[in-house]
Amino acid sequence: MSLTSSPADAAAFEVWIADTLRPRAAEKLIRAETFGRAMDGVRLLPDVLERQANQKEFNLPIWEYLAIAASDERIRNGRHRLRSHRTLFNRIEQAFGVEPEVVAAIWGLETGYGVVKGEVPVLSALATLAFRGRRAAFFEDELIAALRLVQLGDATPETLTGSWAGAVGHGQFMPSSMLEFGVDFDGDGKIDLSGDDPTDALASIANYLKKHGWRQGQPWGFEVRLPEGFDHARSGLDQPLPSPDWAGMGLSTVTGDPVPDYGPASVLQPAGAGGVALMALRNFHVLTRYNRAVAYALGIGHLADRLGGGRPFVAAWPVGARELGSGDISEAQFLLSRAGFDTMGIDGMIGPNTTRAVRAYQVARGMVADGYVGPLLLDRLREERG
Numbered sequence: 001m002s003l004t005s006s007p008a009d010a011a012a013f014e015v016w017i018a019d020t021l022r023p024r025a026a027e028k029l030i031r032a033e034t035f036g037r038a039m040d041g042v043r044l045l046p047d048v049l050e051r052q053a054n055q056k057e058f059n060l061p062i063w064e065y066l067a068i069a070a071s072d073e074r075i076r077n078g079r080h081r082l083r084s085h086r087t088l089f090n091r092i093e094q095a096f097g098v099e100p101e102v103v104a105a106i107w108g109l110e111t112g113y114g115v116v117k118g119e120v121p122v123l124s125a126l127a128t129l130a131f132r133g134r135r136a137a138f139f140e141d142e143l144i145a146a147l148r149l150v151q152l153g154d155a156t157p158e159t160l161t162g163s164w165a166g167a168v169g170h171g172q173f174m175p176s177s178m179l180e181f182g183v184d185f186d187g188d189g190k191i192d193l194s195g196d197d198p199t200d201a202l203a204s205i206a207n208y209l210k211k212h213g214w215r216q217g218q219p220w221g222f223e224v225r226l227p228e229g230f231d232h233a234r235s236g237l238d239q240p241l242p243s244p245d246w247a248g249m250g251l252s253t254v255t256g257d258p259v260p261d262y263g264p265a266s267v268l269q270p271a272g273a274g275g276v277a278l279m280a281l282r283n284f285h286v287l288t289r290y291n292r293a294v295a296y297a298l299g300i301g302h303l304a305d306r307l308g309g310g311r312p313f314v315a316a317w318p319v320g321a322r323e324l325g326s327g328d329i330s331e332a333q334f335l336l337s338r339a340g341f342d343t344m345g346i347d348g349m350i351g352p353n354t355t356r357a358v359r360a361y362q363v364a365r366g367m368v369a370d371g372y373v374g375p376l377l378l379d380r381l382r383e384e385r386g
Contacts, residue, residue: 013044016131021140028144034151038123041157045128048120051164052133053326062270062295063317069109069299070306078108078307088199092185096206097216103205105304106290107198110172114198117169122146122160126175129166134347142166145175154178154191162194169193170201171208181208212289213282218262220283220301223254223276223313232273233359233369237280237294238352240264246279254314270298272372276315294350322375329354332373335381336361 017039025035060068082089082104089100104113111117123146129139146166149155155178162168168178173193182191185203193201227250234241246267247259259265259279268278278298287297302313324332326348333343333354341361344353355371362369365380 009046010044013127013131017042017127021127021130021143024140025144025147028148030144030147030151034147038147038150038157039127042121042124042127044131045120045124045164048125048128048164049133052129060295061317061319061321061323062275062298063319065295066299066302070303070312074108074112074303075306077113078104078303081107081113082307085198085202088202092203092206093216095185095203096210098206098209098214099216099304099308101304101307102209102214102220102300103202104307105300106205107170107202108307109296109299109303110167111170114170114196114201117161117194118163118167118172119161120164121157122162122166122168122175123157125162125164126166139166142175145179149175149178159194170198171205173201173204173208177208178204181211183207208290209286212286214286215282218281218283220287220297220304221265221268221278221280223315224259224267224279225252225254225256226267226277227251231369232269232371233363235267235269235277236352236355236359236371237266237268237285238356240266243279251279268294269370269372270294271318272374273368273370274318274321276313276317292351324373324375324378328378329373332378332381333357335378335385339381339384 022035026032082100089103092098092103093100107113123143126139126143126146130136130143133139143166146155146160149160150157160168163172165174167174170193173182178191178193181204182193183200183203184191186197186199191200191204193204230249230251241264243259243261243263243265246265247261251259251267253259262281264282266280268280269275270278284297284301287300288294290300291297306312329350330346330348333346333348336354336357337343337346339361341357341364342353343357350373354373358373358377359369359371362371362377367376367380
């Protein structure tokens with residue numbers, strides 16, 4: 001159920017700003033003048049909470065999300081941007097060691113290559129999420145960072161517009177990332193992540209990836225073929241092994257070649273044992289630092305591959321399988337925890353704790369232990385509940 005902007009909600013919001021947020025901001029050295037100027041006019045945005053509850057990367061089947069992320073139109077537009085900004089992308093790669101296709105993929109998935117940067121007032125969005133959203137502490141920290149941008153003169157309340165989640169500019173940087181990773185790459189004395197010229201924004205994306213450990217010349221991952229009898233309980237981002245170990249188990253690329261040695265790698269089955277199997281490498285984890293959703297990182301990686309001339313995935317997805325929404329996932333988390341397989345929280349999102357709990361449950365029940373939260377798992381949990 002979405003939050004309505006009733007007078008009571010609005011009043012509670014104002015009390016929270018005055019009695020809770022203001023002293024916390026002061027503790028973080030936000031001056032009273034800055035706070036008053038920036039928060040004047042900030043209002044509760046119920047639609048923001050609705051958007052948070054319906055994020056595509058958490059609520060669409062992975063095959064549908066990837067079809068959107070790497071659509072023909074997005075690939076076509078991305079290749080055009082790579083050609084038209086080739087000199088800039090080459091300069092960025094030389095400076096930061098991040099391939100142009102990867103930077104362009106983030107640009108394309110975040111804002112359609114700068115077309116849709118968002119018009120939501122960021123301070124109001126962040127205040128709403130800090131007041132009554134999921135991950136409230138995270139959004140409060142981002143709100144403080146936005147106030148610091150205002151205090152430093154790097155932004156004004158009027159120019160801080162962006163997405164419902166408080167992200168700004170071509171690369172949809174959160175305020176803390178603007179402070180830490182923003183780059184003045186055109187040398188004009190200011191960091192402009194939202195203007196028509198994407199120079200600073202694209203360089204900042206590359207800087208973000210570099211600072212989080214991007215390895216130039218290595219892929220984010222690649223599709224693999226699993227050998228007959230593969231132990232699916234070995235899959236999951238939390239279970240990396242050296243690449244030669246996977247090769248020794250019989251894993252190969254989709255062309256039949258031995259798995260190349262790119263260091264530690266994990267087998268990822270985003271739709272369970274019945275779908276595409278991938279080998280996720282170090283750079284995949286770097287992409288999850290940009291957005292923690294596994295689907296998002298897959299979308300960026302796959303779009304980057306397609307921009308560079310790569311082909312679609314070879315294996316089939318289980319298209320037509322019943323879809324699980326966030327409510328179904330929350331139910332599965334509750335039932336797993338009640339059965340003794342603790343998911344460490346019930347939030348309707350699939351993270352490593354939920355994957356580990358699912359895998360342990362599947363092993364205990366003699367199921368294929370792929371860690372996948374799908375209809376078969378939920379039906380089994382419901383049957384046990386009685």
